[in-house]
Amino acid sequence: MATLGAPQKHKVTIVGSGNWGTTMAKLVAENVKENPSLFEQTVQMWVFEEEVTIPKESRHYDAGSELANKPQKLSQLINTVHENVKYLPNITLPPNVVANPDLPDSCKNSTILIFVLPHQFIPRVCDQLKGKIVPFARAICCTKGVDVSEKGIRLMSEAIGMHLNIYCGALSGANIASEIAQEKYSETTVAYDPPPMDSRNPTPKGSPTSSQVDLISPSRAVPSARSAHLKALPSEYPPLSHENVRKLFHRPYFHVRLVSDVAGVSLGGALKNIIALAAGFVDGLGWGDNAKAAVMRVGILEMVKFGKAFFAESVHTSTFTEESCGVADVVTSCMGGRNFRCAKMAIERGESVFDIEQKVLNGQKLQGTSTAYEVNEFLKSQGMENDFPLFTAVYNILEGKVKPEEIPELIEPKQ
Amino acid sequence: MATLGAPQKHKVTIVGSGNWGTTMAKLVAENVKENPSLFEQTVQMWVFEEEVTIPKESRHYDAGSELANKPQKLSQLINTVHENVKYLPNITLPPNVVANPDLPDSCKNSTILIFVLPHQFIPRVCDQLKGKIVPFARAICCTKGVDVSEKGIRLMSEAIGMHLNIYCGALSGANIASEIAQEKYSETTVAYDPPPMDSRNPTPKGSPTSSQVDLISPSRAVPSARSAHLKALPSEYPPLSHENVRKLFHRPYFHVRLVSDVAGVSLGGALKNIIALAAGFVDGLGWGDNAKAAVMRVGILEMVKFGKAFFAESVHTSTFTEESCGVADVVTSCMGGRNFRCAKMAIERGESVFDIEQKVLNGQKLQGTSTAYEVNEFLKSQGMENDFPLFTAVYNILEGKVKPEEIPELIEPKQ
Numbered sequence A, B: 001m002a003t004l005g006a007p008q009k010h011k012v013t014i015v016g017s018g019n020w021g022t023t024m025a026k027l028v029a030e031n032v033k034e035n036p037s038l039f040e041q042t043v044q045m046w047v048f049e050e051e052v053t054i055p056k057e058s059r060h061y062d063a064g065s066e067l068a069n070k071p072q073k074l075s076q077l078i079n080t081v082h083e084n085v086k087y088l089p090n091i092t093l094p095p096n097v098v099a100n101p102d103l104p105d106s107c108k109n110s111t112i113l114i115f116v117l118p119h120q121f122i123p124r125v126c127d128q129l130k131g132k133i134v135p136f137a138r139a140i141c142c143t144k145g146v147d148v149s150e151k152g153i154r155l156m157s158e159a160i161g162m163h164l165n166i167y168c169g170a171l172s173g174a175n176i177a178s179e180i181a182q183e184k185y186s187e188t189t190v191a192y193d194p195p196p197m198d199s200r201n202p203t204p205k206g207s208p209t210s211s212q213v214d215l216i217s218p219s220r221a222v223p224s225a226r227s228a229h230l231k232a233l234p235s236e237y238p239p240l241s242h243e244n245v246r247k248l249f250h251r252p253y254f255h256v257r258l259v260s261d262v263a264g265v266s267l268g269g270a271l272k273n274i275i276a277l278a279a280g281f282v283d284g285l286g287w288g289d290n291a292k293a294a295v296m297r298v299g300i301l302e303m304v305k306f307g308k309a310f311f312a313e314s315v316h317t318s319t320f321t322e323e324s325c326g327v328a329d330v331v332t333s334c335m336g337g338r339n340f341r342c343a344k345m346a347i348e349r350g351e352s353v354f355d356i357e358q359k360v361l362n363g364q365k366l367q368g369t370s371t372a373y374e375v376n377e378f379l380k381s382q383g384m385e386n387d388f389p390l391f392t393a394v395y396n397i398l399e400g401k402v403k404p405e406e407i408p409e410l411i412e413p414k415q
Helices: A019-034 A074-081 A103-107 A119-129 A156-164 A177-181 A207-211 A223-229 A242-249 A262-284 A288-310 A317-322 A324-336 A338-349 A353-359 A367-381 A389-398 A404-411 B019-034 B074-081 B103-107 B119-129 B156-164 B177-181 B207-211 B223-229 B242-249 B262-284 B288-310 B317-322 B324-336 B338-349 B353-359 B367-381 B389-398 B404-411
Strands: A010-015 A039-046 A097-100 A112-115 A138-141 A146-149 A152-155 A167-172 A186-191 A254-259 B010-015 B039-046 B097-100 B112-115 B138-141 B146-149 B152-155 B167-172 B186-191 B254-259
Touching: A010 A019, A010 A103, A019 A039, A019 A097, A019 A177, A019 A242, A039 A103, A074 A097, A103 A119, A112 A156, A119 A156, A138 A156, A146 A156, A146 A262, A146 A367, A152 A156, A152 A262, A156 A167, A156 A262, A167 A262, A167 A324, A177 B288, A186 A242, A186 A262, A186 A324, A186 B288, A242 A254, A262 A288, A262 A317, A262 A324, A262 A338, A262 A367, A262 A389, A262 A404, A288 A317, A288 A324, A288 A389, A288 A404, A288 B177, A288 B186, A288 B317, A288 B324, A317 A324, A317 B288, A317 B317, A324 A338, A324 B288, A324 B324, A338 A353, A338 A367, A353 A367, A367 A389, A389 A404, B010 B019, B010 B103, B019 B039, B019 B097, B019 B177, B019 B242, B039 B103, B074 B097, B103 B119, B119 B156, B138 B156, B146 B156, B146 B262, B146 B367, B152 B156, B152 B262, B156 B167, B156 B262, B167 B262, B167 B324, B186 B242, B186 B262, B186 B324, B242 B254, B262 B288, B262 B317, B262 B324, B262 B338, B262 B367, B262 B389, B262 B404, B288 B317, B288 B324, B288 B389, B288 B404, B317 B324, B324 B338, B338 B353, B338 B367, B353 B367, B367 B389, B389 B404
Parallel strands: A010 A039, A010 A112, A039 A097, A112 A138, A138 A167, A186 A254, B010 B039, B010 B112, B039 B097, B112 B138, B138 B167, B186 B254
Antiparallel strands: A146 A152, A167 A186, B146 B152, B167 B186
């Protein structure tokens, strides 16, 4: 189909349309508009269809309209008013964002799939997409977190990559979606390690392999063995180089730094929630800013240690200490994130974090509590609880086995 | 004087008795008590003598006493009530802290001098001590900041070391004094690179040299040439190893990490104030937590770059990205420090930071504004303004040459 001088363009789909997904659709749509030689001009956004009624406080509510107070399909509403009235109200989407409730159709012929879904939907969505995407598509996972269990650690990007048999990078940073949607200045980190472009070489070599390990444990197989499934991009497409990935995400209000460390970027987004709980505990004790900064610093170093211990081949210290997905995300999460606030509230009220989940979050679980338990289960299985004293302290505080007042003693460096 | 099996002990003096100096005296006195084989049991604290009247709200105010409402000498008051009622009220000092208004007497025979003075007093105090201290004394500078001018950069520790012809390390961290005085958990970083102990070798080799450069510019002389003045500790004293320095400062509520990078520790304490202004600017614009975390991250990387550019031989990236004197101090300063608060207030009120200094601080200068100007003068002289876009943006905002809204554009990485 390629003609000389007019190469195929990349087609982009946003898989997800919540608060963060819709924000991502907005900024990616702005970027494809500015780079018409690289990208097709329409950005598909897959919408998990539901019926919504325009809220009375919405600028799109028209009391005189026959549709007022009537449920409408979310996808149709988005395409009509160019706003996700339910998940990202008051933000106008560029007209080249097209909401599509048909998952396979929204991803058809797309060479770039941007996953922005709640964690638990990823396996189901990937199942539905299997065999229905182009084999040389590339994915970027914007869902934070990893699956950790006694058996090992699975990055979200790995889950997507292995399910769909494609390459998957990761995007993570100090990214409160509503601030980015309002075009308030933010930064992010994109981890992307493009496989070689040459279609004559169907088994790409190189570093993407490092994030393609299915289940990782300290004694895991050499990751490079897992890369054979990756399909190289056909040569008639513009290369998906770091430069072009950056063009897809970077905005004047959303600065992007590209790295190659997919595991580090993914771990940062998960482990920071444990640190946010610790920061909430010491803040709840009224210990002040020195103490809060101290647990943040200790936590960042435990992130580094965790990455090095279990992803030695690929993880860089600087991903945690210098990038938005590390230090900056820790800072944002410990200034006012939900994990921080609930942990603080638990101490102030003299209740457990689980009481707060029940009473304040109506039973919803915090990301930090589940990550703290998963990480502890894994560390226990490796006999390495003592090597991560802050992560272990947070778990033991959640379990009621130690008191938050004991944190300094528990994390005191032995010398 | 040394007898076999009973070596000389180190004698410690705190040079300074403000908020931070008195806090330091308290914790050091607690530590010498716990290490009687290493340290003499009395800690001298030099007090700049002044007459104070016990405030009515003080727990030591006794309306019936003949001393009530009468001015008393601060040093005598401290030694009577074991509290610095003026600079660290409501904190009981251990009885082994002895306030002494006579500077040379307070430092007589001391082998460890801990400087905790306002920046501007250091030259004068050193002049008064010249020739009156033991030649093998060691100093630790707890005063934050560096002197930067067109000519070069001078660390506080360098100034002390050169003036007194002794070795001087540095202590800096996320250390709000009042929190530490209340024994709220905190961390700090001590940079100390002890010269060799052997008194038969009067010209010590090794890394302390790297912090002993008087005036440093990119084209400076090799620093090791400057170390000839250092006197080694006599062998009858216990070694002032990292382990023993740690014993002097580390408390269950005040965790110490030792490093060798004196320049990095000193630079962190100075440059963080420029970052705090930047954080205040974006927070004043109402840009939220992503933006604040972003300028903090960018600022930490400019600190690293500054250290590497001008102290290449000695500065480590990790001093800024992993230690309390770097990332943690930035966090604390950007959460609620004075520079942050005044910068934020300036934007919110639509006034300049200098207006705020006049109106709110009664003309007192912020550390951040003077450091921003000094650093800019130096960078200009090196033709390197563009290599430090955040530091330069802060200077230009203070000068009214650019608006805080331009920060993202000004610091946008070129790719």
